[in-house]
Amino acid sequence: QITVKESGPTLVKPTQTLTLTCTFSGFSFNTTGVGVAWIRQPPGKALEWLAVIYWDDDKRYSASLKSRLTITKDTSKDQVVLTMTNMDPVDTATYYCAYRLYSVADYWGQGTLVTVSS
Amino acid sequence: QSVLTQPPSASGTPGQRVTISCSGSSSNIGTKTVNWYQQLPGTAPKLLIYSDNQRPLGVPDRFSASKSGTSASLAISGLQSDDEADYYCAAWDGSLNGVVFGGGTKLTV
Numbered sequence: 001q002i003t004v005k006e007s008g009p010t011l012v013k014p015t016q017t018l019t020l021t022c023t024f025s026g027f028s029f030n031t032t033g034v035g036v037a038w039i040r041q042p043p044g045k046a047l048e049w050l051a052v053i054y055w056d057d058d059k060r061y062s063a064s065l066k067s068r069l070t071i072t073k074d075t076s077k078d079q080v081v082l083t084m085t086n087m088d089p090v091d092t093a094t095y096y097c098a099y100r101l102y103s104v105a106d107y108w109g110q111g112t113l114v115t116v117s118s
Numbered sequence: 119q120s121v122l123t124q125p126p127s128a129s130g131t132p133g134q135r136v137t138i139s140c141s142g143s144s145s146n147i148g149t150k151t152v153n154w155y156q157q158l159p160g161t162a163p164k165l166l167i168y169s170d171n172q173r174p175l176g177v178p179d180r181f182s183a184s185k186s187g188t189s190a191s192l193a194i195s196g197l198q199s200d201d202e203a204d205y206y207c208a209a210w211d212g213s214l215n216g217v218v219f220g221g222g223t224k225l226t227v
Contacts, residue, residue, distance in 0.1 A: 037217070046120060046219060046220070046222045047155075047219045049216060049217035060215060062216050063214045063216055096162060096163070102172075103151075103153040104209075105163070105165065106165050106174070108165075109162065
């Protein structure tokens with residue numbers, strides 16, 4: 001059974017760096033094609049894809065946020081970490097991580113709400 | 119403004135069939151596969167359709183999808199009250215080198 005779960009701060013101040021961790025189980029990065037993606041959803045708004053890291057350490061980022069995002073994986077801990085710099089109130093959203101193999105996001109975590117406010 | 123265009127709302131009565139459209143371009147839907155997601159109120163999205171028209175295990179066959187050119191559509195037959203949710207389409211975009219989502223369609227039953 002594949003599970004993914006997001007963790008990180010619920011509140012960050014403007015200009016700070018956000019670090020989110022996705023802890024997973026039920027799969028490994030040893031499988032060709034496997035990846036973990038991050039997607040966010042501002043309150044009452046649509047989904048926005050942020051980044052993905054693949055089994056071979058290839059990484060892709062949202063074109064509009066690329067300069068602020070870094071995604072890494074730690075296979076020894078079964079974790080994927082997303083950092084987003086220079087946080088702004090418009091970045092307030094529920095952040096989801098998701099396992100992907102057959103689609104852009106096959107199994108989603110429950111999400112974690114991050115509020116950006118001073 | 120989302121790269122993929124969906125109607126903001128759709129509605130139907132129990133037992134009816136409804137369709138939700140998703141319009142894109144040659145850099146996404148026209149050349150890449152389409153996924154559909156269902157987001158029930160207050161919950162995380164769930165994969166409904168992958169590879170244009172494939173259902174994951176456990177997704178009822180009341181849900182089906184198709185694609186033609188740069189547009190895709192999701193059909194829900196035998197509408198149930200439990201189907202009331204937001205529905206999103208998504209696809210890889212070769213020009214942006216990333217995933218694009220539709221703006222979502224709120225289905226009211």
